[in-house]
Amino acid sequence: MNATIFNIQKFSVNDGPGIRTTVFFKGCPLACAWCHNPESIHPQPELVYFNKKCIGCHLCVKVCKQNALSADGHKINIDRGKCVRCGACTEACPTEALQMAGKQMTLAEIMTEIDKDVVFYQQSGGGVTFSGGEPMVQIDALEALLKLSKARGLHTAVDTSGHARWQDFERIIDYTDLFLFDIKHLEEDMHRRYTGVSNKIIIENLRQLSARKAAIGLRLPVIPGVNDSDTHVDELGKLLSSLNIQKIFLLPYHGIARGKYERLGQAYSLDSLAEPSQMEMERIKNRLENFGLTVRIGG
Ligand code: SF4
Ligand code: SF4
Structure with missing residues (x-):
């Protein structure tokens, strides 16, 4: 079995406890306006x-046999409608100016990468995190990798948008020690506007995971003017305090991914958005703590 992976990050310390290896799956049903990994959204290498x-x-x-590339002075233009993602141009390029984001890997190849750092997981209480993109999109590979990891005694985490069929969560719940579950917005209209999809299935899956007593770390990206109002934070506080959530991680918006959009030939819609101040982050943290929640700023 293969999986399409766009990165394997070693020595990760923000994706669960201890030192971890984070495996990034390619493909996501959401397209959040602030996504830090726009190369993760399309399911195929690009x-x-x-x-x-x-x-x-x-x-x-x-x-390029597809005539997808054309010279533009000292640079090139890419007609992405013609590109069939064959990778021939990346092999011809002498400077790695052209690269493919994402590649097919066998599960054995992925596990070999994970196995290399077992000693660090043991010393730090770490393990492996499956992220993306949305790892649930490749549920067969995800389930198999979780089982292989548990067979080795590793701590496992799944970083998910929550946008997946509940029966797919059922397949992995017994092999997942921690769900890092993202919530973006509780209002349906705002959620659709900024992520492209409904939030109903996401909130329902969160409720179900909570009812099943799964360990949940809730991740909230804080996007100024989108989901940081007192009213919305209080709505979140009410919902999350009624559920079984271990900890909430507030992730401040930052615009460092702008360049990635350009490299993929995509527009970045939040170009003029400023990052939230520490004072703003503390305000949201305090407000959620008033609901009896455990909150941390950062991953
Ligand atoms: S990957 Fe490169 S060579 Fe292949 S079709 Fe696309 S632009 Fe052409
Ligand atoms: S450096 Fe690479 S991307 Fe630029 S023109 Fe040469 S082959 Fe193409």
């Missing part, structure tokens, strides 16, 4: 262009 590395040799243009 072409990334680093124009600062480009020396204008145009070798890539010559090898």
Whole structure:
């Protein structure tokens, strides 16, 4: 069995307890306006262009059989409608200005990467986290990797948007020590506007996981002007205090992913948005703590 993976991050300390290896699955049903990993959304590998590395040799243009590339002075233009993601141009490029985001890996290859750092997991109380994208999109591979990890005695975490069928959560719940569960907005209209999908299935899955006494770390990206109002924070406080949530992680918006959108040929819709101040983050933290919740700023 294979999985489409766009990154395996070693020595991760923000994706669950201890030192961890985080495996990033490609493909996500959401398209959040603030997504830090826009290369994670499309389910297949895709072409990334680093124009600062480009020396204008145009070798890539010559090898592309689809005529998806054209010379533009010292740079190139990509017609993504014509690109079939064959990767030939990335192999021809002498400077790695063209790269593929994402690749197929066998489960054995993924486990080999995870196994390399077992000693660090043991010393730190860490383990492996499956993230994305949305790892539930590749549920067969995710389930198999969780089982393989548990067979090795590793602590397992799944970082999820919650947008998946409940029967898929049923398949992994016994092999997942911690769910890192994202909530973006409780209002349906706002959720659709900023993520492209309904929040109903997400909130229902959160309730179900809570009822099943799964360990849940709740992640809330704090997006100024979108989900940080007192009214919305209080609504969140009411919901989360009624559930079985271990800890809430407030993740402040930051715009460091702007360049990634450019490299993928996509527009970044939050270009003028400022990052929340520490004082703003403390305000939200205090407000949620008033509901008896345990809250931390950061991952
Ligand atoms: S990935 Fe293949 S089809 Fe796409 S631009 Fe490169 S060579 Fe052309
Ligand atoms: S092969 Fe690489 S360096 Fe040469 S033009 Fe294409 S992207 Fe630029």
